[in-house]
Structures are given as structure tokens and as C-alpha cells.
Amino acid sequence: MNLKEILELIDKVADSGIAAVEVEQAGTRLRIEGKLAPPQQVIHAAPSAMPMTMPVAHSAAPAAAEAAPAAPAAEIDSEAGLHIITSPIVGTFYRSPNPESEAYASVGDHISKGKVLCIVEAMKLMNEIESDIDGTVVRIYPQNGQPVEYGEKLFAVRL
Amino acid sequence: MISKILIANRGEIALRVIYACKEMGIKTVAVHSEADRDALHVRYADEDVCIGPAVSRQSYLSISSIIAAAEITGADAIHPGYGFLAENAHFAEIASECRLTFIGPSPQAIRLMGDKAKARETAKNAGVPILPGSDGPVKTFGEAHDVAREIGFPVILKASAGGGGRGMRICGNELDLQSAFEAARSEAERAFGSADVYIEKYLERPRHIEIQVFGDTYGRVVALGERDCSIQRRHQKLIEESPSPALTPELRAEMSAAAVMLCEAVNYVNAGTIEFLFQDGRFFFMEMNTRIQVEHPVTEEVTGIDLVKEQIRVASGEPLSVPRGDFRLRGHAMEFRINAEDPRTFAPNPGKIREFHVPGGPGVRVDTAAYRDYVVPPHYDSLIAKLIVKGKDRAEAIARGRRALELFIVEGVKTSIPLHRAITDDPRFLSGDFSTRFMESFNW
Numbered sequence: 043m044n045l046k047e048i049l050e051l052i053d054k055v056a057d058s059g060i061a062a063v064e065v066e067q068a069g070t071r072l073r074i075e076g077k078l079a080p081p082q083q084v085i086h087a088a089p090s091a092m093p094m095t096m097p098v099a100h101s102a103a104p105a106a107a108e109a110a111p112a113a114p115a116a117e118i119d120s121e122a123g124l125h126i127i128t129s130p131i132v133g134t135f136y137r138s139p140n141p142e143s144e145a146y147a148s149v150g151d152h153i154s155k156g157k158v159l160c161i162v163e164a165m166k167l168m169n170e171i172e173s174d175i176d177g178t179v180v181r182i183y184p185q186n187g188q189p190v191e192y193g194e195k196l197f198a199v200r201l
Numbered sequence: 202m203i204s205k206i207l208i209a210n211r212g213e214i215a216l217r218v219i220y221a222c223k224e225m226g227i228k229t230v231a232v233h234s235e236a237d238r239d240a241l242h243v244r245y246a247d248e249d250v251c252i253g254p255a256v257s258r259q260s261y262l263s264i265s266s267i268i269a270a271a272e273i274t275g276a277d278a279i280h281p282g283y284g285f286l287a288e289n290a291h292f293a294e295i296a297s298e299c300r301l302t303f304i305g306p307s308p309q310a311i312r313l314m315g316d317k318a319k320a321r322e323t324a325k326n327a328g329v330p331i332l333p334g335s336d337g338p339v340k341t342f343g344e345a346h347d348v349a350r351e352i353g354f355p356v357i358l359k360a361s362a363g364g365g366g367r368g369m370r371i372c373g374n375e376l377d378l379q380s381a382f383e384a385a386r387s388e389a390e391r392a393f394g395s396a397d398v399y400i401e402k403y404l405e406r407p408r409h410i411e412i413q414v415f416g417d418t419y420g421r422v423v424a425l426g427e428r429d430c431s432i433q434r435r436h437q438k439l440i441e442e443s444p445s446p447a448l449t450p451e452l453r454a455e456m457s458a459a460a461v462m463l464c465e466a467v468n469y470v471n472a473g474t475i476e477f478l479f480q481d482g483r484f485f486f487m488e489m490n491t492r493i494q495v496e497h498p499v500t501e502e503v504t505g506i507d508l509v510k511e512q513i514r515v516a517s518g519e520p521l522s523v524p525r526g527d528f529r530l531r532g533h534a535m536e537f538r539i540n541a542e543d544p545r546t547f548a549p550n551p552g553k554i555r556e557f558h559v560p561g562g563p564g565v566r567v568d569t570a571a572y573r574d575y576v577v578p579p580h581y582d583s584l585i586a587k588l589i590v591k592g593k594d595r596a597e598a599i600a601r602g603r604r605a606l607e608l609f610i611v612e613g614v615k616t617s618i619p620l621h622r623a624i625t626d627d628p629r630f631l632s633g634d635f636s637t638r639f640m641e642s643f644n645w
Binding site for chain 1: 235250251252253254260265266268269270272273274299
């Protein structure tokens, strides 16, 4: 679920007057309580607690689940105002052109539009991923060498 | 042996492949576009990879993304399903270059049979009856005119690279041909990237009868009976059945032998379909489909053979499991394609399915990837379910079809169910005596 869907759900619960609602989807459990409790409470279950009927959504990238454990509600806020660079293709994420060289970009680096940030390898082709914005890298989501899907978050940039 | 298959497709066929893999103990990888995050094939596969945005060109048709997904998940084979890249020889080639087993025929066979004019020539050389027409593409109107005069009007112009009923024009006389020729060429150029068109004699009341074939890597080819797909609208099949009400055992044997001959001529391996036009006791080669087809369950029901598992076994290098000797179809099977579309105008009707109840009971099978609250995306084809019924004979199959259609409930989107119900009540349909032009005069 994305933030927009969660906010919509909260509105629906508030309007309906029901006490609480629990939703479980793709490894995320969300409980929204109405009148009794504070209006919202977001709890993300750890990937291991996923129900059997919902196979792991990102099982192609098991490392992702370990690297970015149980995103807390705070993270949604922390991403507000940040620019997220996502992977334009499916492939393997590399932070440097080869194992010996330095990373293209690290947390804290100031980057400008057009700077190469990483490589996503697909079919033996090294695709350089450039920044589409000026700013400071505040977070790198995947681990070096990890598979990434189309649209997966790669970098968070503060403008 | 294959241990992990990436399914380069979506919808019910992706699920169908997953079912086969589960039964064989093979791991599965689903690929999906952003529009298909909530699709069942994504949920039921062991692993899944998002390969691109909703538009097919950048997801289900993106060869590099699909190969990359196979690489990062360690899949050792690719099942292409039908549509999308299933008949793309280049894709099959790249897959094998990347040491991925392509579950289908060789790139050479796909290329040869995918070009209609070349396929026609191959059939002719193999001794398979073809409709009178041009030898290969006709380049000029003069040439087209000469051929048409020789074989007699009406004729049909077809795009060499075409398929699925697109790029065809019927000409009743010279004037028609004159106006259609250049239009057909530019249409073919735009739609298929090649302006080549060829001419065939046009049959007025043909049936569409196709033979399911299967070849293995040991040179054995078998024919697994026919499917009669004469109930279609705008060249899109609506109902398929096996056996055909029009075939005698002798004709079936003749058509099967012709189909096998053609496959042997091109060293065909894996599942394929030879399509024939049939009229007045004679049959003519139309085209070959080098893939598993939408209507394959009809054959599965009357032969008892799981065609998708057979595809995987043959791709693994195993011989065909079909016993040698006499081959007989058992009972009668029929498939109704349920599309999310207006049953009268055939306009697609994507949207949210609010209620979805699937019929069951004896002799009823439903292949679908839809569910209650599923949103039919507007980006792909409108097929949401296939209802397959089987009975001891045609009458029982139709009776089962009728009651299953009655109990098949889909709300939220319009579907072709009401149209199917009307067809199963039609005396002409019940008689079994109809041609591919059935729908042109069907009123309801």
C-alpha cells in the first residue's frame, strides 16, 4: 500500500465510525483505529510474519528484505520532501564500475543532474543510471550486487 | 532437467504454466508490469519481478528486461505462453544464447512458419493442400491482377507477416482488387513492418479446423486431433470445440497426416497448430501457429494429455509421452472465451470486477486469472476467463455449457457471457452445420 491509499483508508474509517480495521497485504499489516485510539497507527510486519496466502512480493530480491527491514511509519515521513530515484530497468545494482574502484556516489555526496550514480546490469550490458536532479544523497536503498526490479527505489536525494 | 521456469506472460496462461510447474515440482518466476502488481500469476509464482511500466512494449515485450529477470532469479528456462513474445524468433534465439531453454520450437521453425508466404510454400513442397493463389508475395497490381484472373474471384489479399485476422482484404472483382491492393500493402507496412501481400482464392463458406501437433527432439511428430474454431467474429475466435461436427474419421486421418508431414518437413519440435480451411469435404492449409494456443484445453479434455506439461518435458529433452498406435478422441469438449467486453459492440470493457462466481460440477473447467475485486487493466487483451466443458457427446457438452454459462456470474464489467448463452440456444449452432461466417448473420 502506498501513502495515498493509507490516507484514503484512514478517511474511510473516520467517516464510517467503525472502531478499528485491520488490513494485511503483501507483508504489510495496517491497523487503523477509529474513536477510541489516536486516529492512526501504522504497524508494518516483518517479512517473516507474512501470511501463507501472500507469497513474498520481492522474493526475487531476498537481500532487499534484509537490507531494508520493516519500514516503520517514520520512514514514510522521512521520505517526504526527498526526491527518490528509481530503477528504470530490471537488473543487478552496482555502486561502482568495477569491484576495485570507488563508488559512484555515497551518502552525503552532493550530486548534480546527469551524474552517474550507479550501474544496473541487464543482459551483460552495464547501464549507467544518471541523476535526474541536483541535491545531496541521503540514502542508498539496495546493497551492492543486489538484484533490482523496475521501479525499485535506488537513491533518496535531498534537494 | 529444468528446475526453474520464468513465465514471460500474464493472465490465465501464466497461471496455467504455474499449475503445470507446481505439479512437476518446478520453481516459477513471474514477471509483471506495474499494472499487474495484484495479478494472480504474481501471487502464485515462487518469485516475481517487476519488469516495466504498464505499456507492453516496455514490459511484456521487452526482451532485455525479461532476460535480465531470468538472470537475476537464476531461471533456467522461459515459457512464452501465447501472444507477446511467443512467436518472436529473435527472442527464442537470445534466450538460447543466454543459456535459457526456450519452451517452444526452434527460432528457425518460428521464422519459417511465421512468414505466411514462406509457410505456404513450405506446405506446398511438403505435399499439403493449399488454396490456389500466388507463389509468394505479389509486388505489383499487374501481378496481383494476373493471379486473380487465373484462380478466379473472389480472392483474398493477406499480409505476409500478418496474423490474428489482421491485414486481410476480400475482393469480389477486379475493381475491388484495384482499390484494395495499395491499401493492403500500406496497411501491412504500418502494422507488420513489411508491405508484402499475397493472394489466395477466397472460400465463401469455410470452416476453420485446426490440428494440434506435437514434435519431440527425437524426430517424432504426433497429431492430437482437431479443434473446430468456426464460431468467430472479426477473425477472433469465440467458441472452439473438438471433435469437429464436420469431420469424418477418414478426413481427420487425412488432415492429421498432412499436418504431421508439414511438421516433419521443418523438423518441428514442441507444441504447434496447423490451421486449415475446410469446405465441401476438402481442406486447405492456412497457417501454422508455433506456440501453445488459447484453446489448447479443448484438446486436453478429449485426449487426456496435459499439453503444457508435455511442452516442458519435451523442452527438457524427453521423448513425447503420447503412446504409439491408435489414437482416439474421447467425448466432446467445447471452450467459450469470456471477454471483458460489450457482447453486442465487442468494445472492450475494462474495470473492476465486483462479483465473480465460477461454475463447477461435472465436466466443467474454468481457466481464469480473475477474482472478485480484480481490476481488469485497459492495457492488455480482454480475455478474463475460458469456460471449458466436456460431455460424452456434443449434445451433453452443449447442455453443460449452457448451464455453466447460466451459473457464471461476473458483475462490474460487461462480458461475452450473454452472447454465448444466445449462441448455445441457436438452432444452427446446435445442428453443427455452420461456417466461419456464422456470426455475420447471427441475430439476438
